[in-house]
Structures are given as structure tokens and as C-alpha cells.
Amino acid sequence: MTHNYRITLLPGDGIGPEIMAVAVDVLKVVGKKFDIQFEFQEALIGGAAIDATGEPLPGSSLDTCRNSDAVLLAAIGGYKWDSLASHLRPEAGLLGLRAGLGLFANLRPAKILPQLIDASSLKREVVEGVDILVVRELTGGIYFGKPKGIFETETGEKRGVNTMAYTESEIERIGRVAFEAAQKRGGKLCSVDKANVLEVSQLWRDRITKLAQEYPDVELSHMYVDNAAMQLLRAPKQFDTIVTGNLFGDILSDAAAMLTGSIGMLPSASLGASNPGVFEPVHGSAPDIAGQDKANPLAQVLSAAMMLRYGLNESTAADHIEQGVLEVLQRGDRTGDIISPDMNLLGCRAMGQALIQVLEAK
Amino acid sequence: MTHNYRITLLPGDGIGPEIMAVAVDVLKVVGKKFDIQFEFQEALIGGAAIDATGEPLPGSSLDTCRNSDAVLLAAIGGYKWDSLASHLRPEAGLLGLRAGLGLFANLRPAKILPQLIDASSLKREVVEGVDILVVRELTGGIYFGKPKGIFETETGEKRGVNTMAYTESEIERIGRVAFEAAQKRGGKLCSVDKANVLEVSQLWRDRITKLAQEYPDVELSHMYVDNAAMQLLRAPKQFDTIVTGNLFGDILSDAAAMLTGSIGMLPSASLGASNPGVFEPVHGSAPDIAGQDKANPLAQVLSAAMMLRYGLNESTAADHIEQGVLEVLQRGDRTGDIISPDMNLLGCRAMGQALIQVLEAK
Ligand SMILES: [Mg+2]
Numbered sequence: 149m150t151h152n153y154r155i156t157l158l159p160g161d162g163i164g165p166e167i168m169a170v171a172v173d174v175l176k177v178v179g180k181k182f183d184i185q186f187e188f189q190e191a192l193i194g195g196a197a198i199d200a201t202g203e204p205l206p207g208s209s210l211d212t213c214r215n216s217d218a219v220l221l222a223a224i225g226g227y228k229w230d231s232l233a234s235h236l237r238p239e240a241g242l243l244g245l246r247a248g249l250g251l252f253a254n255l256r257p258a259k260i261l262p263q264l265i266d267a268s269s270l271k272r273e274v275v276e277g278v279d280i281l282v283v284r285e286l287t288g289g290i291y292f293g294k295p296k297g298i299f300e301t302e303t304g305e306k307r308g309v310n311t312m313a314y315t316e317s318e319i320e321r322i323g324r325v326a327f328e329a330a331q332k333r334g335g336k337l338c339s340v341d342k343a344n345v346l347e348v349s350q351l352w353r354d355r356i357t358k359l360a361q362e363y364p365d366v367e368l369s370h371m372y373v374d375n376a377a378m379q380l381l382r383a384p385k386q387f388d389t390i391v392t393g394n395l396f397g398d399i400l401s402d403a404a405a406m407l408t409g410s411i412g413m414l415p416s417a418s419l420g421a422s423n424p425g426v427f428e429p430v431h432g433s434a435p436d437i438a439g440q441d442k443a444n445p446l447a448q449v450l451s452a453a454m455m456l457r458y459g460l461n462e463s464t465a466a467d468h469i470e471q472g473v474l475e476v477l478q479r480g481d482r483t484g485d486i487i488s489p490d491m492n493l494l495g496c497r498a499m500g501q502a503l504i505q506v507l508e509a510k
Numbered sequence: 511m512t513h514n515y516r517i518t519l520l521p522g523d524g525i526g527p528e529i530m531a532v533a534v535d536v537l538k539v540v541g542k543k544f545d546i547q548f549e550f551q552e553a554l555i556g557g558a559a560i561d562a563t564g565e566p567l568p569g570s571s572l573d574t575c576r577n578s579d580a581v582l583l584a585a586i587g588g589y590k591w592d593s594l595a596s597h598l599r600p601e602a603g604l605l606g607l608r609a610g611l612g613l614f615a616n617l618r619p620a621k622i623l624p625q626l627i628d629a630s631s632l633k634r635e636v637v638e639g640v641d642i643l644v645v646r647e648l649t650g651g652i653y654f655g656k657p658k659g660i661f662e663t664e665t666g667e668k669r670g671v672n673t674m675a676y677t678e679s680e681i682e683r684i685g686r687v688a689f690e691a692a693q694k695r696g697g698k699l700c701s702v703d704k705a706n707v708l709e710v711s712q713l714w715r716d717r718i719t720k721l722a723q724e725y726p727d728v729e730l731s732h733m734y735v736d737n738a739a740m741q742l743l744r745a746p747k748q749f750d751t752i753v754t755g756n757l758f759g760d761i762l763s764d765a766a767a768m769l770t771g772s773i774g775m776l777p778s779a780s781l782g783a784s785n786p787g788v789f790e791p792v793h794g795s796a797p798d799i800a801g802q803d804k805a806n807p808l809a810q811v812l813s814a815a816m817m818l819r820y821g822l823n824e825s826t827a828a829d830h831i832e833q834g835v836l837e838v839l840q841r842g843d844r845t846g847d848i849i850s851p852d853m854n855l856l857g858c859r860a861m862g863q864a865l866i867q868v869l870e871a872k
């Protein structure tokens with residue numbers, strides 16, 4: 149039986165269109181192999197949308213996204229739009245997309261690829277085999293809590309205020325995403341908080357602990373955020389899936405990503421309750437090398453694999469792509485950002501062709 | 511001219527008394543060498559105070575501390591007191607001490623000792639030469655901000671709330687400590703915040719930036735906390751002195767400490783505006799090896815060196831102790847926690863004697 153999916157493509161700015169083209173080619177090849185039919189529809193976001201319509205996320209783009217099974221995003225932004233007011237900047241398009249689709253869960257894998265292990269600043273024996281998924285709450289916590297602002301105190305000085313807050317239902321819905329992700333992975337979930345000091349973390353820990361009863365196949369542990377930052381550095385292999393709030397997740401997902409030493413290889417996913425998820429590389433739009441066929445398309449390709457796994461429940465096809473990426477690296481093919489001595493330097497398109505050759509031969 | 515200082519010793523619990531005895535011997539030797547006269551007065555804190563008086567910080571102990579030039583603390587806590595109510599536990603003594611002395615600045619050095627570099631989980635070339643001081647605000651921010659608690663929403667569910675707040679004067683006083691520390695060190699200060707999202711961080715950044723005008727000899731930079739967590743892992747040598755708020759400092763000081771791979775070697779300082787500072791090792795009271803002459807006294811000794819440098823302005827004597835510690839490690843002397851093949855295993859007292867021998871010979 150053929151599976152049919154409508155995919156919205158948001159190539160965005162900079163190297164976005166180049167790497168998106170590779171990911172689309174890869175999806176077509178994999179679709180043929182696994183009897184998956186993709187209907188692709190493209191929409192504008194970021195600087196490209198600003199140039200065409202004056203807005204970083206035109207309403208029609210958001211409608212197109214809503215009217216699809218998953219959204220594959222490349223990258224947005226560039227020097228050209230940096231002087232605009234913040235609500236007109238490319239980044240506002242991304243925030244609007246997250247809000248418009250109600251994307252409350254950010255999934256950030258940090259997996260050491262054996263072929264790139266030397267890129268890590270950590271010792272080989274410490275990072276070999278690291279495969280972490282950080283599930284970060286994305287629409288609550290201190291980045292959104294109120295009151296917030298800069299106020300005047302009674303003594304006439306300024307006081308900056310932000311509020312870290314979570315309700316039980318906010319904790320529960322991100323918890324469910326994390327438990328379900330852990331079920332698909334190693335079956336271990338570590339919830340990170342600061343419950344020894346923060347009341348918001350006590351509620352977080354209580355709610356996650358209660359939720360664990362519904363997921364008896366997942367082994368739950370708890371860790372304080374300062375200790376988690378230490379343990380990621382000391383012994384990252386102890387982690388499988390991590391779930392945490394918006395701020396702690398912002399910090400820890402970046403630290404975990406840096407364990408790999410090659411940010412240019414990392415995909416991410418943002419999921420909501422009912423709307424399609426958005427899948428995108430962690431890296432930016434790299435305007436300095438845009439249009440030069442130098443970009444590394446593999447994080448975009450791995451984002452397409454995440455889309456298959458977490459957005460469309462097509463794990464076999466996702467596995468196939470991820471295996472293909474490992475094999476192409478094993479052949480020694482490298483783009484400039486991950487080149488090392490004795491490897492073959494390829495451009496963006498050639499890397500895509502190499503990968504497709506590998507995927508078709510598998 | 512002889513310098514006279516009155517030092518309050520708080521040996522506390524577990525291995526505390528053993529490691530404190532070594533630090534006192536070292537201070538006496540160094541005092542003789544540099545014409546510094548120490549008057550030591552001992553007071554109770556933690557479990558030892560609970561056993562003797564029923565309180566983790568008797569008023570008389572706080573008075574003794576106030577009535578001195580600096581406080582040298584070893585470690586507190588142990589299984590024995592873990593079942594007491596939280597305000598009667600040993601840790602409450604430490605919080606009471608910080609509050610009672612108005613200690614708003616926590617100084618956490620993370621320095622790679624060449625002799626222990628292999629203990630790091632990071633590659634030698636990444637951590638060689640790392641020498642970071644994290645200056646953490648200790649009495650404000652989200653650990654103390656109000657409102658805080660768990661409240662009921664209009665829809666009847668629970669909502670956990672904490673408040674991250676800083677006033678200009680709180681930022682200014684921690685800023686001054688950090689700029690002055692940077693002056694004594696490499697002359698570089700990196701202020702860490704999340705000013706792209708948090709208003710409290712915008713005020714932080716503005717105030718620190720203004721303050722920089724008074725310290726033209728210090729090179730100030732700013733970094734977002736998620737990037738700082740990445741950079742500590744990727745290229746820690748870029749940092750000299752870091753200043754940040756309570757929560758971010760809690761996370762980053764632990765991450766920076768873990769770069770060294772040997773928490774058992776790290777000292778810390780907590781400073782106030784006018785009261786004496788408190789100097790203590792980062793490690794705990796290790797009740798499992800207490801009284802067995804197995805403890806590593808070097809973090810306590812290095813805390814005494816920090817006391818000389820930051821509490822008493824006796825940098826030459828501090829340098830002397832720090833050099834001595836390096837030399838004793840260079841000889842191959844190690845306690846059990848930092849032992850490696852072909853090194854000499856020493857107990858706590860023997861390590862103290864070895865260090866004193868080195869210091870007297872210098
Ligand atoms: Mg981040």
C-alpha cells in the first residue's frame with residue numbers, strides 16, 4: 149500500500165535552497181524504495197518572504213504549512229535583513245511559524261557519528277557511542293512567563309523581571325512527547341530540573357513522576373540542571389532521552405550538540421499537538437557561502453529523516469536515510485565544513501549525488 | 511612589618527577536620543615565610559553544631575565569623591543528619607552563614623593542573639592551559655525572586671512559579687567583584703546572560719556595559735548562556751573571568767569545574783560587601799572515608815590560598831601555596847581520588863607533610 153504525504157518545503161534564505169534540493173531528491177529516492185508518495189508544496193519564509201511580500205511569514209505560507217502532513221524547513225536570515233525592526237526580521241517568521249502551529253516540543257538529537265568522532269573536543273572513549281535526544285519545552289517557561297519587563301522600584305532604581313512558570317497541563321504534554329520518544333529509543337528518560345530550589349521545578353518533577361506510571365516500559369530518572377551540565381561533559385553515554393523546560397533545554401541541547409563537534413550535521417524537530425511538525429537543521433543559513441555549492445546538505449537530509457520518523461511514523465525509511473549518511477561518510481566523502489586529511493572534498497550537489505548513489509545501491 | 515589576621519576555622523563534618531588540619535599547618539608555614547601572623551579561632555557549623563547545640567549554625571558561630579578577617583570552611587553534612595527537617599539540616603547552616611555575612615559573590619576557579627590533565631574528559635589540546643574564574647551572583651536571581659510557589663489557576667490546575675529578578679544595584683555590586691577579579695587575572699571579563707530573550711538579562715547587560723567604563727583595563731565581552739555552555743565545551747581557553755547571575759552561574763561554574771576532571775582539587779570563595787569572606791573546597795564532606803586518613807586535603811589548601819588572595823590581599827603567599835601544590839603533584843604524590851599508574855599513593859596527613867616539605871624548601 150502506498151503511503152501519501154503532503155510536505156511543505158520552506159527553503160528560506162542563504163544556503164537553504166541548495167540543501168533543500170538535496171533533501172527533496174533524497175526523499176524521492178527513499179519514497180520509491182519504500183512505496184511512499186510525497187506531494188511537495190513550497191512556501192516562502194524569512195528573508196525570501198520579506199523580499200517578495202514584505203512579511204517574514206505571509207498568511208498564505210502558514211496556511212500551506214497547516215494544510216500538510218509535515219513541514220521541512222531549511223534556514224532563514226542573513227545580513228541583508230539584519231537592520232529591519234525585530235518583528236519584520238526573518239527570525240520573526242520562525243517564531244510566527246512555531247506559534248501558528250502550536251509547536252511546544254523541540255527535539256534535538258546529539259549523536260556521535262563514528263566517522264566524525266575526531267571533531268569532538270572530548271576524548272574518543274568518552275563520546276564513542278553517544279546518542280542523546282533532548283526534548284525541550286518550547287512555548288512556556290521563562291521565555292514567555294509574565295510578569296516580565298524592566299520596572300522601577302520604590303527606591304527609584306530599575307529592576308528586571310522574568311517569570312518561570314509551568315502549569316500541570318504544559319508539563320504533561322511535553323512529558324508525553326518525551327516518554328513516547330524514549331519508547332522509540334533506548335527506553336530511558338532523564339528529566340532535568342532544579343527541584344531542590346525552584347517550586348516550578350517541584351511541580352515539574354511531581355507531574356513527570358506521575359506520568360511515568362503510564363509508561364512502565366520507560367525507566368525515568370531525575371537530575372538537577374547543574375549536575376546535568378556536568379554529567380554531559382563527564383560521561384555523556386549515561387543519557388538516552390532528556391526532557392526539560394525551555395531555558396534548561398536551550399542550554400543543554402546546545403551543550404549536547406557540541407559534544408559531537410559538528411553542529412553542521414545536526415537535525416531538529418518541533419512538534420505540536422495536532423498540527424504538522426517542523427523539521428530543520430540546527431545550523432543557520434550561512435549567507436557567506438550561499439549559492440557557491442559549498443554547503444553541507446547532510447543536516448537537512450537528516451532533518452528529512454527525522455520528519456519521516458517523528459512526523460510521519462515512517463521509521464524504516466528514516467533508518468535507511470540515516471544509514472546512507474553513515475555510509476557516504478564511511479566512503480570518505482566530506483563537504484568543506486567536516487573535511488579532514490585524506491578525505492574527498494565534495495560540493496553540496498556532489499554530496500547529494502553520492503548519497504543518492506549509496507541509497508539506491510542499498 | 512608583620513600582617514596580623516584573625517581567621518575563623520569551620521571544620522564541619524566528615525573529612526572536614528582532617529583536611530582543615532592540613533590547611534592550618536600550611537598557613538602557619540607560609541605565614542612564617544611571609545611574615546604573616548594568623549590567629550585561628552574555631553567554631554561549630556553543620557552536623558557537628560547540631561550534635562553539640564541542636565542548631566546547624568549557633569549564633570555564637572556567626573558572631574565568631576563576623577569578628578574575623580576571613581572564614582575558612584571545610585565541609586558539612588552526612589547521612590547521620592539527612593532525616594532532619596530541612597531548616598535543621600547541616601546545609602541550613604551554610605545558607606545561614608551566607609545570609610548572615612551577606613555573601614553575594616561566589617568565585618569558582620576552574621584551572622587545569624598540568625599534572626592532572628589526563629583526568630579531564632576533554633582532549634589534552636583543548637584543555638591545556640585552561641584557567642577560568644566564574645563569578646556567580648549568589649543572593650539574587652531566580653533562587654530568591656518573588657512571587658514563587660505553586661498556585662492554582664482559574665481552571666483549577668496547579669501552576670509553579672519562580673521569578674528571576676535583578677535590580678541595578680545587585681548587578682553593579684557583583685559586576686564590581688568580577689571586574690576587580692579580572693584585573694587580578696588575565697584582564698578579560700565575559701558577562702553571560704540571555705539578553706536576546708529575557709528583560710532581566712537586558713538590564714544585566716546594560717548595567718555591566720556601563721560599569722565597564724570604570725574598568726578600562728578590563729576587556730569586556732558578552733555571551734548568551736546557551737552559547738557559553740557550548741563554548742566551555744568547544745574551546746574553554748577563550749575564557750578568563752566569567753560573570754553571571756545565580757542560576758546561570760550555578761550551571762556554568764559546575765560545567766567549568768568538570769572541565770578539570772578533578773572536582774576534588776577545586777577551591778571556592780564567597781564574598782560580601784564588608785563582612786569577611788568564606789573560603790571552602792567545592793567537594794563535600796565525604797562521610798564514607800571520614801576519619802580514615804584517605805581524604806585529599808589539596809582543595810582545602812587551595813581554598814586557604816584563595817583566602818589569602820581574595821580575602822586578605824596576600825597574593826604572594828597565595829602564589830607560594832599554589833606553586834607548592836603543583837610541585838607536590840609534580841613529584842608524583844597523589845591521594846586516592848587522583849591516583850594514576852606509577853604515582854605515589856599518600857594519605858591525607860602524608861600529603862600535608864609532603865606539601866609542607868616542598869613549601870619549606872622553596
Ligand atoms: Mg540555544
Ligand SMILES: [Mg+2]
Nearest residue numbers: 374760761764
Ligand atoms: Mg551547582
